[in-house]
Amino acid sequence: MRYMQDNQEGMITAVKAAGEPGRRIRDMGLVPGTEIKVQGRAPLYDPVALRVRGFILTLRNKEADYIEVEVK
Amino acid sequence: MEASIALGGNPNSGKTTLFNELTGARQHVGNYPGVTVEKKEGTCIVSGYRMRITDLPGTYSLTAYSMEEVVARDFLVSETPDLTINIVDASNLERNLYLTIQLLELGVPVCIALNMMDLAKNRGLEISAEKLSELMGVPVVPIIARTGQGKDELIRSAAAAAAEKKKNPPLLISYGQDIDSAMFEMEEEIRRYNFLTDIYPARWVALKYMEKDEQILGKGRSRNQEISGKLEQIVEKVSRHLQRVSDIWPEAVIADYRYGYIRSVLRQGVLKENHDKNRMYLSDNIDRVLTNRFAGPLIMFLILLGLYQFIFTYSETPVGWLESFFGWLNSRVSESLPEGHLKSLIVSGIIDGAGGVLSFVPLIMFMFLGISLLEDSGYLARVAYMLDRVFRVFGLHGSSVMAFIVSGGIAGGCAVPGVMAARTLKSPREQLATLLTAPFMNCGAKMPVFALLIAAFFPNHQGMLMFLLTLISWGGALLVAKLLRMTVIRGESSPFVMELPPYRFPTFKGLAIHTWERTWQYIKKAGTVILAVSVILWAMMTFPGLPDSETAQFHRQRSALLSSVSADIAREAETAGEDSEISEAAQVLKNRLNVIEAEQAEAGLRYSAAGRLGTALERISWLAGFDWRTNIALVGGFAAKEVVVSTLGTAYSLGNVDPEASGSLGEMLVKAPGWSSLTALSLIIFTIFYAPCFVTVVCIAREAGSWKWGAFSMIFNTLLAFTLAVLVFRIGSLIL
Known part of the structure; x- marks a missing residue:
C-alpha cells in the first residue's frame, strides 16, 4: 500500500498483521475484498489518508506495509 | 419502574x-x-x-x-x-x-x-x-x-x-469450517466443566480464546489452568493449520467472516446505494485545502494561533474580575481580623490559595470550549494527521501538539489546561509522555521570572533571549519525551489508525455541556487538594516564627527610631495612608520603618521551615550558583511560578514585590553579591525545567490515573533542571 499514488484505487488482498496493529486495522473495516482509494498524504508524506466504505481513514506507512493491495 | x-x-x-x-x-x-x-x-x-x-x-x-x-x-x-x-x-x-x-x-x-x-x-x-x-x-x-x-x-x-427483559441468545455466525469445528469442540469442553460460564456465554469464551483475547485468557488461566491449557491447544492446532494453508491468523478469519455476514445482511434489501462511492463531498473539498501539503500547515498554524489568542485574550477579563474579587476579599478580611497567625492563615494561606485555583477557572473554561470546538468540528483529527510524522520521531503522537501549545508552546500559556488537553490522546503511552513534558513549556507564570532576570542582566538582548527560551523549552520537552519513551514509558508506539470524521458544525448544547462538566471537575478535584497544599506551603514559610529575643530586637530598633524624632512626625508617619502627602521628615522616617519591617520579614523567612530548607539546600545548590534566598523562592515557586519573584523580594528585604513591576528587585539583584548574568541564566534554565507548580502536579496525577506520575514529575523534573543548571553555571564559569 505504501507505494500507491494519490487518487489510486485498489482492492485489499491481504492483511498480514497479527496482534494489536492487525486488530486495529480490521476493526476499521480494512479486510480482504475491501475497495480503497488513496485520498491523500500528510504534508510529510506520512500518514496516508484512505477512502474506505465512504469514510476517511488515516494510517501510518508502517501500518500500511501490512496491507497488500491489488491496484486497479 | x-x-x-x-x-x-x-x-x-x-x-x-x-x-x-x-x-x-x-x-x-x-x-x-x-x-x-x-x-x-x-x-x-x-x-x-x-x-x-x-x-x-x-x-x-x-x-x-x-x-x-x-x-x-x-x-x-x-x-x-x-x-x-x-x-x-x-x-x-x-x-x-x-x-x-x-x-x-x-x-x-x-x-x-x-x-x-x-x-x-x-x-x-x-x-x-x-x-x-x-x-x-x-x-x-x-x-x-x-x-x-x-x-x-x-x-x-x-x-x-x-x-x-428478553435474554437474546448469542448470535451464531459461521467463521468458516476450520474454526467452526474447533469452536464446537471448545464449547463442549467449556460446557462440560462450566468453565467461566457463570460470567460469559460458552460460545463467547470459545470465540475469545480463538481471538487470543488477553483478558479472557488471563481469567481462564487463573480459573482453571488445565482446561485453559486444553482450549489453548485446540486454538494452537487450528491456528497452525490456517497458517500453513493460507498464511492467516484465526482472528483475521473471524473478522473476515463478521464483515461477510454484515455484507450479506446489507445485500438482503437493507441497503441500496444509488451513488458514486468516490464522489467528493463538501468535507472532502474542505480537506483539499485544509490538509494541502503547503497551505495545510500554514492554515493550521494560523488556527492554532487564533485558538491560543482566543483562550488567553478572552479569559483575561473574567480572570481579572476573579483576581480583583479575591484582592478585595483579602483586604476586607485583613481589615476585620486582628493581626496574628489566624489572619495570616486565612489571608495568605486560604484566600490566596483558593484564589489561585479559582482564577484559573475562566482559562480552563475557554480552553475546553476551544478544544471542544476543534474536536467536535473534526479539525483536531486533521491536526494530528498532519503533525504525526514530526511528533512520532520523539515517541509522541500528532495530537500531542495541542497540549504543548496550550501549556505555553507559544510563550504565555498555562500547563494546567495544557495537561488536561492531553485527554484528546487515545494512546496511553503517548499520552503519558505528553503529560510529563508539556509542563516544560514557558507558561504565563514563568514569564515574570524571566522578565525580571532578563531585564536586569541582559537588557540589550531581551527579545532574542525570550525567543531562545521558547526554543529551549520545546527542544527540552521533545528530547525528554524521547528519553522517557526509551526508558520509563518504553514500548511500541500505538498504531495510528484513525478516522478523519466529516467536518460538522458543533452543536451549541454539546459544546456547553462538554465545557461545563470538565470545568466543574477541575474545580472540585483541584480545589480540595490545592487548598491543602497551599496551607502547608504557607505554614512552611511562617513557622517556626522568629524567637522572642529577635522579635524584641526589631521592636527595640523601631522604638529607638521613633523616639529619635519628634512625636508629631512619628504620628504623621504612622497614620499616613499609602498615597497621602506627608512631610519630608515623616517620609524619611516611614522609609526607615519599612526597612526594619522588611528586614524582620527576611529574618522571619530565613528562620521558618522553608528558610531552613533553603539554607540546608545551599550545600548542594551552590553548584548551580543558588543561595538560600533563591532556594526559598524556588520552593515557593512550587505554589505558582510567579511566587518566585515575590519570595525573592521578601528574601532580599524589599517587602512585598509586585511580580508585574519588579524593576527595583532587578537592580537589587544586579548589585547583590553572588549574582552574575551566569547565575541568572542558570536560574532561568532551572525555572523552565523544574517541578511543575502543584496545580499542574495534581492535574498530571489525575490525568495519568496515579499519584506515582505526579511524584515522578516533581522529582524527575527537579533533578533534570538541577543538572542542566549546574552544567550551565559550571561550563559558563569556565568559559567566562
Whole structure:
C-alpha cells in the first residue's frame, strides 16, 4: 500500500498483521475484498489518508506495509 | 419502574449528541473504577418510566486492546444492563455494524438507533430499518440525533425492549469450517466443566480464546489452568493449520467472516446505494485545502494561533474580575481580623490559595470550549494527521501538539489546561509522555521570572533571549519525551489508525455541556487538594516564627527610631495612608520603618521551615550558583511560578514585590553579591525545567490515573533542571 499514488484505487488482498496493529486495522473495516482509494498524504508524506466504505481513514506507512493491495 | 440502559457505539457516530439529547442536564460524570476512562451517567424520565443511561466509551470493537474496550465490555457483562442502545451511523453502516455484531455475539439485549439518516439520504443511501430489524432480530429505530428527530420513538422502543427483559441468545455466525469445528469442540469442553460460564456465554469464551483475547485468557488461566491449557491447544492446532494453508491468523478469519455476514445482511434489501462511492463531498473539498501539503500547515498554524489568542485574550477579563474579587476579599478580611497567625492563615494561606485555583477557572473554561470546538468540528483529527510524522520521531503522537501549545508552546500559556488537553490522546503511552513534558513549556507564570532576570542582566538582548527560551523549552520537552519513551514509558508506539470524521458544525448544547462538566471537575478535584497544599506551603514559610529575643530586637530598633524624632512626625508617619502627602521628615522616617519591617520579614523567612530548607539546600545548590534566598523562592515557586519573584523580594528585604513591576528587585539583584548574568541564566534554565507548580502536579496525577506520575514529575523534573543548571553555571564559569 505504501507505494500507491494519490487518487489510486485498489482492492485489499491481504492483511498480514497479527496482534494489536492487525486488530486495529480490521476493526476499521480494512479486510480482504475491501475497495480503497488513496485520498491523500500528510504534508510529510506520512500518514496516508484512505477512502474506505465512504469514510476517511488515516494510517501510518508502517501500518500500511501490512496491507497488500491489488491496484486497479 | 426503572431500567438500566447502556449506550454504546463507534466514536463519531453521534453517541455523545444522543446521550445529551436523552438526558439533558441530568448527567453525572465520574470514572470507571480503577481507570481514567470517563463514565457518564444520566437519567431520562418518560411518562413515569425512569431510564438510567450509562454512556459507554466510544469503541470500534469489543476486543481487549484498549482500555475503553475493556471497560465497555466489563460493564456489559458485570452490570448486565437491561438493554444496550447501539447507536449506528447510517451513512457508514458496514463498519458500524461490526460493533453491533460483537454485541450480539456477546448475547446482550440490543436496540439499534440508526443515526444520521439525513446524511445517509443525502449520500444516496436508501436504508430499510424494518428489514435490518428483521434480519438482525433486534428493534431498529431511525433517528437524527442532532435535531432530536426519532428520539421519542427510540425511547418508547427502548422502554418496551427493556421491560421485556428478553435474554437474546448469542448470535451464531459461521467463521468458516476450520474454526467452526474447533469452536464446537471448545464449547463442549467449556460446557462440560462450566468453565467461566457463570460470567460469559460458552460460545463467547470459545470465540475469545480463538481471538487470543488477553483478558479472557488471563481469567481462564487463573480459573482453571488445565482446561485453559486444553482450549489453548485446540486454538494452537487450528491456528497452525490456517497458517500453513493460507498464511492467516484465526482472528483475521473471524473478522473476515463478521464483515461477510454484515455484507450479506446489507445485500438482503437493507441497503441500496444509488451513488458514486468516490464522489467528493463538501468535507472532502474542505480537506483539499485544509490538509494541502503547503497551505495545510500554514492554515493550521494560523488556527492554532487564533485558538491560543482566543483562550488567553478572552479569559483575561473574567480572570481579572476573579483576581480583583479575591484582592478585595483579602483586604476586607485583613481589615476585620486582628493581626496574628489566624489572619495570616486565612489571608495568605486560604484566600490566596483558593484564589489561585479559582482564577484559573475562566482559562480552563475557554480552553475546553476551544478544544471542544476543534474536536467536535473534526479539525483536531486533521491536526494530528498532519503533525504525526514530526511528533512520532520523539515517541509522541500528532495530537500531542495541542497540549504543548496550550501549556505555553507559544510563550504565555498555562500547563494546567495544557495537561488536561492531553485527554484528546487515545494512546496511553503517548499520552503519558505528553503529560510529563508539556509542563516544560514557558507558561504565563514563568514569564515574570524571566522578565525580571532578563531585564536586569541582559537588557540589550531581551527579545532574542525570550525567543531562545521558547526554543529551549520545546527542544527540552521533545528530547525528554524521547528519553522517557526509551526508558520509563518504553514500548511500541500505538498504531495510528484513525478516522478523519466529516467536518460538522458543533452543536451549541454539546459544546456547553462538554465545557461545563470538565470545568466543574477541575474545580472540585483541584480545589480540595490545592487548598491543602497551599496551607502547608504557607505554614512552611511562617513557622517556626522568629524567637522572642529577635522579635524584641526589631521592636527595640523601631522604638529607638521613633523616639529619635519628634512625636508629631512619628504620628504623621504612622497614620499616613499609602498615597497621602506627608512631610519630608515623616517620609524619611516611614522609609526607615519599612526597612526594619522588611528586614524582620527576611529574618522571619530565613528562620521558618522553608528558610531552613533553603539554607540546608545551599550545600548542594551552590553548584548551580543558588543561595538560600533563591532556594526559598524556588520552593515557593512550587505554589505558582510567579511566587518566585515575590519570595525573592521578601528574601532580599524589599517587602512585598509586585511580580508585574519588579524593576527595583532587578537592580537589587544586579548589585547583590553572588549574582552574575551566569547565575541568572542558570536560574532561568532551572525555572523552565523544574517541578511543575502543584496545580499542574495534581492535574498530571489525575490525568495519568496515579499519584506515582505526579511524584515522578516533581522529582524527575527537579533533578533534570538541577543538572542542566549546574552544567550551565559550571561550563559558563569556565568559559567566562
